[in-house]
Amino acid sequence: MLTPIKNYPALIHKQKGQKNLIISDLHLGWELNLIQKGIHIPSQTQKIQDELLQLIDITEPNKLIILGDVKHTIARAGLVEWQDIPKFFKAIKTKVDKIEIIRGNHDGNLEPLLEPTIKLHPSSGIASNAVGFFHGHTWPAKQLLECTTLVMGHVHPTISFRDRIGFRITSPVWVKAKCDAKKLADDCLRRRRPKSNTKQISTSQKRQIANPKVKQFLIMPCFNNFLRGRAINKKQAGKSYRGPILRSQAIKMEVAETYLLDGTFLGSIKQLRGMG
Ligand SMILES: [Mn+2]
Known part of the structure; x- marks a missing residue:
């Protein structure tokens, strides 16, 4: 069972008594x-750490x-990260x-920034x-x-x-989108194949996903409060969804539902399109 935590960009997933x-x-x-651009903002890691520790206190998760x-930083780890990130996880580890x-x-x-007890999975997920x-x-x-x-x-x-005067408010949201399970599986297999052979999917490959079942996608808000993100209801946003999955027709992004962190339902992305 999945439950968003009210007023936090976080979820609780309960399974077999584990939280x-x-x-x-x-x-x-x-x-x-x-x-590098001449703007000096002190490290925000401590603030993010405090917020996460507070959230762990409230929710008492097992994991x-x-x-x-x-x-x-994408490919490398900067000097400050060598200090900040191990310290961050050390603090989190005291609670979970x-x-x-x-x-x-x-x-x-x-x-190299993670202690060996922290499991690192590939981006394709678990x-x-x-x-x-x-x-x-x-x-x-x-799988x-x-x-x-x-x-x-x-x-x-x-x-x-x-x-009309130009005031703008921007709020992080949850996005809940319906998904065509079969199309997602087909697109996923097609994209994972070598480029020379993209058109046909062999029956043997189809068999590897006996029963595609993905009915819905839940897109999480960013935990970093300072970063916020990008408005998905901008006029042209639909053409620039981030990542190949959202650009695949399998996920019904235009009619996806959006919710504020306090649970308020805002409407579909289509309804909110162009308001930002
Ligand atoms: Mn990313």
């Missing part, structure tokens, strides 16, 4: 990138699962013993019975296609509204 806390997209160290993009991370596109060279978790910048693993719900990060979805 997993799910968050995504920490982007620790993003503010370091601004230094923390992060759906990718723990850090911000089990930590698992699904690698995001920003998590290159993350391994399946836990009916629910699959993956980062979202690339296709999910085949996830047999889950009924897939949860992903990567998009940092927000909705923005602008009034």
Whole structure:
């Protein structure tokens, strides 16, 4: 069972009496990138750490699962990250013993920053019975296609509204989208094949996914409060959804439902299109 935590960009996933806390997209160290542009913002890692520790106190999970993009620099780990990230996980570990991370596109060279007890999974994700978790910048693993719900990060979805004077508000949102299970499985197999052979999917390959079941996608808001994200209701946003999965027709993004962190239903992306 999946339950969003009111007023937090986080989920509880309960399974067999175990309680997993799910968050995504920490982007620790993003503010370091601004230094190159002459803007100095002190490290925000401590604040994010405090928020997460508070959330762990409230929810008391058995395990923390992060759906990718723990850090911000993509391929390497900067000097500050060498200090900040191990310290961050050391603090989190005092409250929750089990930590698992699904690698995001920003998590290159993350391994040396993690202590050996933290499990690092590939970005194609992990399946836990009916629910699959993956980062979202690339296709999910085949076994996830047999889950009924897939949860992903990567998009940092927000909705923005602008009034006539130009005031704009932007809020992080949850996105719940319906999915055509068979089409997703077909697209997933097609994209994973070598390019020379993209048109036909052999019967033997189809057999590898006996029963595609993915009915819905849940896209998580970004855990990093400072980063927010991109307004998915901008006029042209539909053409630039992040990642190949959302651009595949299998996921019905235009009619996807959006919810504020307090649970308020805003409407479908289509209804909100152009308001930002
Ligand atoms: Mn990402």
